[in-house]
Amino acid sequence: MSDIIIKTPEQIEGIRKSSQLAAKALVMIEEYVKEGVSTEYLDNLISQFIKDNGAISATLGYHGYPKSSCISLNEVVCHGIPSKKTILKPGDILNIDVTTILDGYYGDTSRMYTVGQISPAAQKLVDAAKHSLDLGIQQVRPGNHFGNIGFVIGRYAKAQKFSVVFEFCGHGVGIDFHESPQVDHIARRNSGPIMAPGMTFTIEPMINQGRATCKVDKYDGWTARTSDGKLSAQFEHTILVTADGYEVLTDVSGEY
Numbered sequence: 001m002s003d004i005i006i007k008t009p010e011q012i013e014g015i016r017k018s019s020q021l022a023a024k025a026l027v028m029i030e031e032y033v034k035e036g037v038s039t040e041y042l043d044n045l046i047s048q049f050i051k052d053n054g055a056i057s058a059t060l061g062y063h064g065y066p067k068s069s070c071i072s073l074n075e076v077v078c079h080g081i082p083s084k085k086t087i088l089k090p091g092d093i094l095n096i097d098v099t100t101i102l103d104g105y106y107g108d109t110s111r112m113y114t115v116g117q118i119s120p121a122a123q124k125l126v127d128a129a130k131h132s133l134d135l136g137i138q139q140v141r142p143g144n145h146f147g148n149i150g151f152v153i154g155r156y157a158k159a160q161k162f163s164v165v166f167e168f169c170g171h172g173v174g175i176d177f178h179e180s181p182q183v184d185h186i187a188r189r190n191s192g193p194i195m196a197p198g199m200t201f202t203i204e205p206m207i208n209q210g211r212a213t214c215k216v217d218k219y220d221g222w223t224a225r226t227s228d229g230k231l232s233a234q235f236e237h238t239i240l241v242t243a244d245g246y247e248v249l250t251d252v253s254g255e256y
Helices: 009-032 039-052 120-137 147-159
Strands: 070-073 076-078 093-102 105-114 170-172 179-183 200-203 206-208 214-216 224-226 232-234 237-241 246-248
Touching: 009 039, 009 093, 009 105, 009 237, 039 070, 039 093, 076 093, 076 206, 076 232, 093 120, 093 232, 105 120, 105 232, 105 237, 120 147, 120 200, 120 206, 120 232, 120 237, 179 200
Parallel strands: none
Antiparallel strands: 070 076, 070 093, 076 224, 093 105, 170 179, 170 200, 200 237, 206 232, 214 224, 237 246
């Protein structure tokens, strides 16, 4: 018996609304991502936007996490804590990750931003991370194995001479912040549970320039960096399995 929650139509609508709000926060913050700005300033704007829209941040206070978003620069893979000491500079790449709770429902999404002119190598990595997410989303349909998401992402990243982080993964989301299943971004073909209509989960591949391994800063217990100091990039959406495919719940631009 699977422990993956099949959401009701009412729950799906609630998760959709929360997902759309999280995505709108990422759209709102884009104009403020520029040289000289601190990541704490960006987090404060996101926090206020979430509050102004009648929601709360899922990350704030989660297992002691101190901020309303995760902002991860350059070699930081994920869970970067916004700080007034972290100032954006030209050439930076950064991931901003927002999870909202609206009327009790969760929506989770992240994307990359760039500051000024970035290197061709950094741009190639960012583009590969986005394409990895898109490939994973294309695998979402009833009857398919969750492992095929990670299979296609891993195959593509390897072809691009990049690595896929395996220490962090996607997850069920919607009724709670983290639910079953675990959505691996590198996996064997036709492995893992079977997708069914009404399942909601994130796909959030973290793609590294160098080694796939990470190390978490001891001083804060959160910030995960590439073990070799090379760049990392990530995009994330919350996905619903529909009767005949998928709906990207965090897509507010009409891309999918």
